[in-house]
Amino acid sequence: MPGDGREEELRETREKVREEKEKVRQEVEESARAASLELSSFDQHPADLASDLFLREQMQGVYELLDRREERLDQALQREDRGICVRCGRTIERERLKILPETDLCARCARELAEKGP
Numbered sequence: 001m002p003g004d005g006r007e008e009e010l011r012e013t014r015e016k017v018r019e020e021k022e023k024v025r026q027e028v029e030e031s032a033r034a035a036s037l038e039l040s041s042f043d044q045h046p047a048d049l050a051s052d053l054f055l056r057e058q059m060q061g062v063y064e065l066l067d068r069r070e071e072r073l074d075q076a077l078q079r080e081d082r083g084i085c086v087r088c089g090r091t092i093e094r095e096r097l098k099i100l101p102e103t104d105l106c107a108r109c110a111r112e113l114a115e116k117g118p
């Protein structure tokens with residue numbers, strides 16, 4: 001619905017996610033660069049290498065999550081029936097949309113789906 005602030009919320013959140021993603025991407029690149037330097041030195045402790053690798057994998061995971069979230073926000077911006085639950089057709093709670101503007105499920109359906117599992 002125009003003028004209810006939803007679109008603005010979505011755009012703002014997408015901007016934030018985009019910035020966050022960019023930050024994480026730079027960190028991943030940075031640590032990959034640092035790691036390739038470390039690998040060429042002989043005195044690197046294996047435990048340090050392992051924890052570096054672990055951290056890098058974690059950041060990569062964070063990056064992928066942010067990437068997916070940005071995609072969902074983009075899709076939400078294109079959706080005509082924003083704010084309507086795709087499962088039961090009820091209006092999605094305003095509070096829920098504030099926290100998760102890209103959601104297409106109301107709180108009840110989200111809870112039911114989470115309980116049922118995939």
Ligand SMILES: [Zn+2]
Pocket residue numbers: 085086087088089090105106107108109110
């Ligand atoms: Zn629902």
